[in-house]
Amino acid sequence: MQIEKPSSYYCFSRILFVLAIFFLLIGCQSADTEQVLLRYTPQVGKTYRYTLTIPQPNNSIEVTGDLHVLSEQQDGYRVQFSGMLADEVFSRAMTISDRHNASDPGYVSLNLPDGAVTPDTEWSGLVPWYFENYYVLDPTEIYLPAIYRFFEIEKGEGGRIAVIEQSTDVDVAVDGLVLHVGQVGVHWDQAGTITEVYPGYDAFGKLQVGDVVVGINGQQAGVAGGLAWLAERYIQRPKEANVVSFAVLRDGREQQIDVVKSIDELATVRVSNVKGTLKTTFDVDRGILLSTEAAVTQQDVDFTSPTTDGFPVVDDYGGFHKFGYLKGKTTYQDHLGSERVAWTLSLVE
Numbered sequence: 593m594q595i596e597k598p599s600s601y602y603c604f605s606r607i608l609f610v611l612a613i614f615f616l617l618i619g620c621q622s623a624d625t626e627q628v629l630l631r632y633t634p635q636v637g638k639t640y641r642y643t644l645t646i647p648q649p650n651n652s653i654e655v656t657g658d659l660h661v662l663s664e665q666q667d668g669y670r671v672q673f674s675g676m677l678a679d680e681v682f683s684r685a686m687t688i689s690d691r692h693n694a695s696d697p698g699y700v701s702l703n704l705p706d707g708a709v710t711p712d713t714e715w716s717g718l719v720p721w722y723f724e725n726y727y728v729l730d731p732t733e734i735y736l737p738a739i740y741r742f743f744e745i746e747k748g749e750g751g752r753i754a755v756i757e758q759s760t761d762v763d764v765a766v767d768g769l770v771l772h773v774g775q776v777g778v779h780w781d782q783a784g785t786i787t788e789v790y791p792g793y794d795a796f797g798k799l800q801v802g803d804v805v806v807g808i809n810g811q812q813a814g815v816a817g818g819l820a821w822l823a824e825r826y827i828q829r830p831k832e833a834n835v836v837s838f839a840v841l842r843d844g845r846e847q848q849i850d851v852v853k854s855i856d857e858l859a860t861v862r863v864s865n866v867k868g869t870l871k872t873t874f875d876v877d878r879g880i881l882l883s884t885e886a887a888v889t890q891q892d893v894d895f896t897s898p899t900t901d902g903f904p905v906v907d908d909y910g911g912f913h914k915f916g917y918l919k920g921k922t923t924y925q926d927h928l929g930s931e932r933v934a935w936t937l938s939l940v941e
Contacts, residue, residue: 626745627708630754632692633879634661634669640880645936656940657682668693692874692881697722697733700884700937702756702872703740713742719760723863723893726829727771727914729855736762736866751877758870769861772830773915774853775907780805782910784819786840790906794852799838806846807839820912827907828914830855856904858915859895859924866891868934884937888928895924 634640639658646653657675664670668689675682687695692702703717718735725731743755777793780786784805789796806813808822826832838849867890873882895918897903903918918924 627710628745628752628754628876629708630692630702630704630742630756630874630876631690631879632669632688632702632704632881633690634671635878636661636664636669641940643938643940645938647933647935673699693717694720696720697725700870700872700881701738702758702874703738705740709742711742711744715740719758721765723766723769723861724771726831727773727858728769729772729830734766736760736765745876746873748875748882750875752875753882754874754876756872756874758872760866760868762866763864765863765866767862767864769863771858771861772855773858773905774827774830774832774834774855775904776827776836776851776853777906779908780819780910784813784910793854793906798849798851799840800842802842804841805838806841809833809837810839812839820909823907823909823912824914827853856906857898858905859897859903859918861896862894864892864894880939881937882939886934886936887931888934889931891928893926893928895926897922 639660641656641658644655644657646655655675655677657673660672660674662670662672662685665687668687670685670687672683672685674684684696686699688699691704692700694701697720701717701719703715703719705713705715709715716737716739719738721734721736722731723734738758738760741757741759743757746753746755775793776795776799777790778786778795778799779788786799786801786803786805789799789801805819808819809826811822813819813822826836834852834855836851836853838851840847840849868886868888870884870886872884874880875882895903897918900922902920902922903915903924905913905915905919907913908916913919
């Protein structure tokens, strides 16, 4: 005998079925649109190791540095970033807020939003920016507007990973920026042998044609990446000490000769049409940066000489000068346009 189920039973079953589908859909939707609060919360006292990779035509340059989280302060975390560059220790202290804004223009700023967000959320912020700060005597803080987009949450071994893209698109980044360069009025060949000393510079009468430069400011050329790197660091950067100490071989003996460098006004610069992107992965649960890939897609730089005779580029260090491409010109326009990766930063712990 078959017992007939009441119509109310079927009605209730349909309701349960509809509710199950509804909650299933809601559950799928919430998985895709999970809200997360993005905050920089590193562990105080911990050291995070990062590798900076700069692609080159022949082989990439890799620099590894340690980010030491020193303390938590009212305005963020005080950190020290240090490592080795060309066999020389570099070290820089900075503050990074919990919204991942850095006080240093060379570091990644994410301007993390006020509240919890879901994928496809966009926000905006200001990014510290610089152009050849080593050659600006009195740099002022420059900020560029940036747009951020939170793409997705990935599941990593350590937890949730947020994928964030920063894009900049600025008509004029800086105009009327004055660059200076330090020079001593000498040419030397790739072996370091001085081939010319110019009148009007302090080196004239101190350094001689035939002297072989083997070191600068106490650093030997073979140890710290070569004479070109030492010349760029200690001679051409105008904010370094004005007195440059040369170690030279003369008549078979090494001598120390101090020269006062000249600080020459190099150019007035305008930078426009700045476009670029940063793709960053951020560990949501640990609150730390995992990786960043930077691409500069466009940038126009206009150099204008301070004289009608051309840019005051005098020195030559074995075929190298930081601004040697300006020599013999009165104006110069450089356009960078590509989709290439400029650099990547990766946590290696």
